[in-house]
Amino acid sequence: MRYTRRSTLALLAGMAITPLAAVAQQDYPTRPITLVVPYGAGGTTDISARQMATMAEKILGQPIVVENQPGASGTNAMRSVASAKPDGYTLIATTSSPSFVTPALRDVGYDTLADFIPILNYSGPFHGVVVPADSPYDTLDALIEGAKSGAVTYGTAGAMGGAHLAFASVAKDTGTMLQHVPFDGASKATAAVLGGHVDAALVPAYRDLVQDGQLRLLGVLDGTSDPDFPDAPTLREAGLAAEFPSIVGIMAPEGTDPAIIAKLESAFTEVASSDGFKTFMTDLSQPVRIMSGEGLAATIEENLAAYREIAKDLGN
Amino acid sequence: MLVDAFLELLNLWVLIAALVGIVSGIIIGAIPGLGPTMAIALLIPVTFSMQPIPAIILLLGVYQGAIFGGSISAVLLNVPGTPSSAATAIDGFAMARRGEGGRALRFALYASVVGNIFSCLVLMALAEPLARFALDFGPAEMAMLMLFALLVIVLFGGGSKLDALIMVLVGACAGIVGLDPISGTPRFTFGSFAFENGFQLIPVLIGLFAMSEVLLQAFDRETLVGDVEVPPLKSSVVRFVELWRMRMTLFLSSLIGTFVGILPGIGSTVPAFMSYSLARSRSADPDAFGRGAPEGVAAPEAANNAVTGGALVPTLALGIPGDAVTAVILGAFMLHGLAPGPFLFRDHGLEVYAIFEALLLSSIPTVILGLLFFRVAIHVTRIQPRHLLPAITILAIFGAFSVNNSLFDVWVMLGAGVLGFLSRRANFPLPPLLIGLILGAPFEQSLRQALLTSGGGYGIFVGSPITIGLVALTVLSLAISLFFSLRKPRI
Incomplete structure (x- = not known):
């Protein structure tokens, strides 16, 4: 490297500013x-x-x-x-x-x-895969199996959300007819699955409804299990290559x-x-x-x- | 249980919370663009350190106060503070222009108390069975219900049906802008990120109803000369007999408000307009509506207050909020450890019933404070319009900006103002435009959701008792409307 006047000046300027910057960081936050x-x-x-x-x-x-x-x-x-x-x-x-x-x-x-x-x-x-309590699907496998013979509908909080994309990739990998129905927010998707208007829903905040026995939790979209429901598998544990952390x-x-x-x-x-x-x-x-x-x-x-x-x- | 819950209310903090909530609600609600949702959201942090009962009572007080506050600005200024008071503004403002603003507000206040008490009693009596009924409303049922609501506005909204239809369609088309609800792709956004959110309701509302008034006054020299002096307010009382005469209107409006409130997502605007239309069609003198009929103020106010009790049913029984306001209230419940669901009544029955009773009893301070405050608010109309117009403009711009802290919304508001101005100059009605905008996008979404679940089959729209009932109502309304238009002698 050639020591020009410009680089020297830059170096000096840099040295002059450094202590000030350090002071600013130490004081942070001041407002x-x-x-x-x-x-x-x-x-x-x-x-x-x-x-x-x-x-x-x-x-x-x-x-x-x-x-x-x-x-x-x-x-x-x-x-x-x-x-x-x-x-x-x-x-x-x-x-x-x-x-x-x-x-x-x-x-x-x-x-x-x-x-x-x-x-x-x-x-x-945590985002759960939930079905109504009287649903014929007991496990994720059963749900996927059901989607092989006829369309299975699932609701999510919205179009092109993480939950939708995770299941879209599951549908593609397994060659099944998982039909997405987007709702305007997770609570409406939850209401739709409770009323039986969709076969399943991929929603957060399912804990109370599952504990009350109104919904059945088949699995979670996250990388790890929900500590409240250690028995519900992640998609990967159920053999599906998708995850929505x-x-x-x-x-x-x-x-x-x-x-x-x-x-x-x-x-x-x-x-x-x-x-x-x-x-x-x-x-x-x-x-x-x-x-x-x-x-x-x-x-x-x-x-x-x-x-x-x-x-x-x-x-x- | 009911007595124990009542004893919980005999606490100084509960009283203070109710009073603070109602007063701040009335003030915030009276400012155009600041509705109950924002008022409650702003005050949630205030309640962090409070006990659950006073905290929720404060928030519900804000809600009730804000709804009444919204009717103050709707009646006196024709600037609805909330979408639902747009219906109140139609006749309320007409009364105010006759100098009967005080009477209009008294009718609004008493009607809202009736609506509130009615829906509260329904809430207390029928919370759980009704919640099950709401769940039966899937996409197909919602689509048919919204179609029915749109039809009601066109057929029974008054004036030319073709004008109303055109305005509904303009509103619905405006609702297309933004992200496609099913595929998530941008529509008519012209590559701009700001358009992806679509036209937000509150800026549009402020523009249509407030800005257009400013423009109308500014451009219409004749009205300006005629309206410089606001007619003096006559001292007024509303006698009990007058309310008793409209008992059926109050009852039916409360009924509509309560039951539409139970359905998730419709909110208070539709029942307000529905009951307005119903009151008009039941009236012996429908032509008085729109020109300052007291029933035209009472009907929407009873209905939009009755929505609170109704909307709380699915919120508390299932944790599914009925509208934006109850969604915020739901957050407050969770924050204070009252997790909604069937176990709410078992585990926190005392708190929940105390809150129900407080909602019922808060009618008393609401009436007292309401009467005190609109005496103050009436002075607003004594200001000459030309002095008021700059203030309305500033409030409109501030209100539009504050919804999302977005400058884009201010442009939307100004655009809606110009559209509203042109429509009013051409004698097109504004409420159908608003309803088209509010219901257009959810109607599209429900329709397409229903078709997705049915695999494209249209049978789903007559596939359940509820949809069959709604289709029957729709056909019946069309038949009635056709029957009357055929019987009317042609000119």
Whole structure:
């Protein structure tokens, strides 16, 4: 390398700025932090993010303001945070759909891997394959078997969601007639399966209805079993090559200082692993699933690739 | 059980929670664009540290207050704070222009109390059996019900049926913009991300009803000259006899509100318009409707308040919320450890019945506070319209922006304002447009869902007792309408 006047100046300037930057990181945060929630107020993502914010502001010493930016399956909020100033004062509490499902299907105006730094994952509702209690299908195998002789309908929270794509790939692999019926939100899909209008539904928040004996849980779409129902297999355990891992995590825009990321990761991890947070989430019927920033990044990368494959097969 | 639950309510905090909830609800509801959903969502964090009973009572108070607050701005300004009070605005605003704004609000208040008490009693008596009935409404049943509702608006909405049909279709077409509900692909978005969300209801509503008024006043010189002075408010009372005379309207409207409320997802707008149409068609003097008929205010108010009790049935019995507001209330229940489902009544019967009784008894503070507050709100109409127009414009822009914190919604609101202005200048009715927009997209979705489940067979639309009943009602309405139009002497 040649030492030109320009590179020397750049080096000197860099040396001059470094201590300042270090001071800025040590002081962080010096003003309120905005935590964007890509859904409306009052949903489970919103309520859990608000609890996370309330508990973390005690550790960080600055208020965390939750801002709801609902719409377009969460992609609006993701796009706005992706272009926010990467100073650690704008974060997003996001879920599977805008992180790796919708971006795999169409251009959403951001790249989850390139535009965000995952900080941690703290929850993620299990998605169950449920059928009415009087359904002829007792197991996932029976359901798939039934779909070989005639169409079996299944409801999900919406078109091209993670649950739909997971079952679309199951239908393709097994050559069965699994007919998707998208609903406007998981609660409507749940109502439809309770009323027997669809044969099955792939929905979260099934615990109480299954325990009440109104629905039967055949399996879960996640990579691991639901601790409340250890007997319900994952799709892979049932011999089906599909998975829809559900994430709820916090991310920062790309370019945020690593020292700030480390500080946030330690604060949020402390909250997520506390007993108070666990109790809160249990009351909300949501699991606490802690994963590091790197782990979350790997999950997103893996699923983004998997969903791109499925989307290609569906002809999108 | 009922006595124990009542004793739970004899607590200072419960009273404070109810009062704070109702007052803040009335204030927020009176601001255009800020509806019960947002009011409740904003106040959920306030209730985090409270006991379950006062917390839920505060939120339900906000809801009731906001519905009444919505009717204040609907009646006095023709700016419905909630979609459901759009029906109230039709006759309420006509009464207000005659100087009877006070009377209109009293009718609205008393009718809403009747609707609330009625639906509460139904909720307490029939919670579980009715929940089972709601589950029988699958996609095919929903599609037929919405088709019936659209038909009712066209046939019995008043005015020219062709005009109404055109407006319903314009609304339904506007509902096509956004993501296809079945395949998830963008439709008519012109490559813009903002369009993927479709046209949001609240910005459209504010535009159609508030912005168009501003434009109408600004462009219509004749009205501007004529309307500079708001007619003075006559001191008014609503006698019990007047309410007793419309007892059947109140009863039927409460009935419609309660039972439509039980069906998931329809919300309070459809029953408000349905009962308005019913009251109009039952009336001895249907022409008075739209020109300030008290029954035209009472019917939708009774119905949209009755929806609360009805919508709480599936929410509490099954954990399936009936509309956006009850979805937020459901979140509050879960947050406070009251997990909905059949076991809710077994495990938390005391809390649930205390909440039911509070909902019933909250009619008393709602009436008192309502009467106190609209005395204050009436002063709004004493301001000259030309002074009010900038304020309405600012409130409309703020309200449209605040729904999603999105500037796109502000443009939608302004666009809807221009459309509403042009339609009103051309004498096209706005309510069918709104209903078309509200029901168009869910109707399309239900229709296509039903066809997906039936494998493409149309038999599913007459495949259950409910669909057969709805088809029969639809055919009957068409026949009645045809019969009357044939009997009417041609001019």
